[in-house]
Amino acid sequence: MSHILLLLATHTYRAQDFLDAAAALGVAVTVGADGSQALADLVPESTLELDFGNLEGSLASIARLATQHPIDAVVPAEDEGTVLAARAAETLGLPHNPVEAVVGARYKHLTRKRLARMGVPGPGFRLLSVDDDPEVAAAQATYPCVLKPVLLSASRGVIRANERKGFVVAFRRIARILEEPEVVERHDPAARLILAEEYVAGDELAVEAVLTNGELQVLALFDKPDPLEGPLFEETLFVTPSRRPESEQKAIGERVAWAARALGLRHGPLHAEVRVNEQGIYPIEIAPRSIGGLCSRTLRFGAGISLEELILRHATGMGISGLEREPRAAGVMMIPIPSGGILRAVGGVTEAETVPGVRGIEISIPIGQNVVPLPEGHRYLGFIFASADTPQQVEKTLRRAHRRLEFSIEPAAAPDQPSSLM
Ligand SMILES: Nc1ncnc2c1ncn2[C@@H]1O[C@H](COP(=O)(O)OP(=O)(O)O)[C@@H](O)[C@H]1O
Numbered sequence: 001m002s003h004i005l006l007l008l009a010t011h012t013y014r015a016q017d018f019l020d021a022a023a024a025l026g027v028a029v030t031v032g033a034d035g036s037q038a039l040a041d042l043v044p045e046s047t048l049e050l051d052f053g054n055l056e057g058s059l060a061s062i063a064r065l066a067t068q069h070p071i072d073a074v075v076p077a078e079d080e081g082t083v084l085a086a087r088a089a090e091t092l093g094l095p096h097n098p099v100e101a102v103v104g105a106r107y108k109h110l111t112r113k114r115l116a117r118m119g120v121p122g123p124g125f126r127l128l129s130v131d132d133d134p135e136v137a138a139a140q141a142t143y144p145c146v147l148k149p150v151l152l153s154a155s156r157g158v159i160r161a162n163e164r165k166g167f168v169v170a171f172r173r174i175a176r177i178l179e180e181p182e183v184v185e186r187h188d189p190a191a192r193l194i195l196a197e198e199y200v201a202g203d204e205l206a207v208e209a210v211l212t213n214g215e216l217q218v219l220a221l222f223d224k225p226d227p228l229e230g231p232l233f234e235e236t237l238f239v240t241p242s243r244r245p246e247s248e249q250k251a252i253g254e255r256v257a258w259a260a261r262a263l264g265l266r267h268g269p270l271h272a273e274v275r276v277n278e279q280g281i282y283p284i285e286i287a288p289r290s291i292g293g294l295c296s297r298t299l300r301f302g303a304g305i306s307l308e309e310l311i312l313r314h315a316t317g318m319g320i321s322g323l324e325r326e327p328r329a330a331g332v333m334m335i336p337i338p339s340g341g342i343l344r345a346v347g348g349v350t351e352a353e354t355v356p357g358v359r360g361i362e363i364s365i366p367i368g369q370n371v372v373p374l375p376e377g378h379r380y381l382g383f384i385f386a387s388a389d390t391p392q393q394v395e396k397t398l399r400r401a402h403r404r405l406e407f408s409i410e411p412a413a414a415p416d417q418p419s420s421l422m
């Protein structure tokens, strides 16, 4: 029986789906949990408590585990685990992405530098630190631009600025996010870096793929039908298959393959975001992991296998050739966060679930807990899943279902965040 080490970040949404996939495949799993009791309790008999911020310590723990129970593959579910996974696989002599390539994908400024060096078209960029003077940086920037923390994910701290004043406000807001304990405790110097990039106009798509010996196989291409023009970039709708012309879809796949090659990524899952406009196709992010949140639930391959199962098959060398996504259109809405505060009630779920085509609704913040909108927030409010004959119908279904949901959020007593961004 194969044995997989599954690396899960504290905030993971993927634990259950990966564990179900492993059970379906008959693969043994050890959860490498990043310092969270809730995760460690999930499968207490096969959990390795790790600290992703302490690479060397984590590697030593993994090496000890491997001597007791040989490991066949190390699979990171989120960005936070990708470098550790590559390092561990390297040490254990398992197929993996080169560590340097994963580091290049993990840090947004390195991604930009390496893509630019290899000639992959992308926005101009400038690396800043929270210790820089934002007034000076603002005077040197070109507009519009996007400011973003080098190390965070899920659009947290990603803010568009159209002019100098907006730049300074955005910069200060990001600097405050980077002071949050959860970020500081990562003990990564790059957590103090901010990247300023030219704003790339256009439509955005997400590419889900897998690399085998450097060869990219696109598993799904998602349109993001809601405009993402800022100032914040909250993820909402993902719908597959894409409605873009076939030739353009092919070109997007080729562009992502080029970007992956430029970074040196060769093995395992790949998630990319690209923007497309009249000038061309621009990779925004290339990550050696699969799609985040619960979005993978939109995907089914072959006779109904999940993305997680496909990934575990691939990781254990079972082969995935011939596994195509089901022909039906499918999609997800990451439910937008209407306001910040305590989530008191969620209404209309039953009504939304009865919209034809809706495949499920998951509210992922428990009643009574804090809901934090972007740019500070990093938890999804929930997910609506749908499938239909066409992507247009999927989009309509998701919007209809969403209109039926009602969130009662009690504002925090003394909001301490500035509301103006521009
Ligand atoms: N240079 C840019 N031009 C236009 N939009 C951008 C740019 N950079 C980021 N964005 C928007 O912000 C979103 C999140 O940025 P990204 O770099 O992917 O960070 P994260 O790791 O948080 O997802 C992107 O999906 C895109 O919509």
Ligand SMILES: [Mg+2]
Binding pocket: 154, 155, 273, 285
């Ligand atoms: Mg992204």
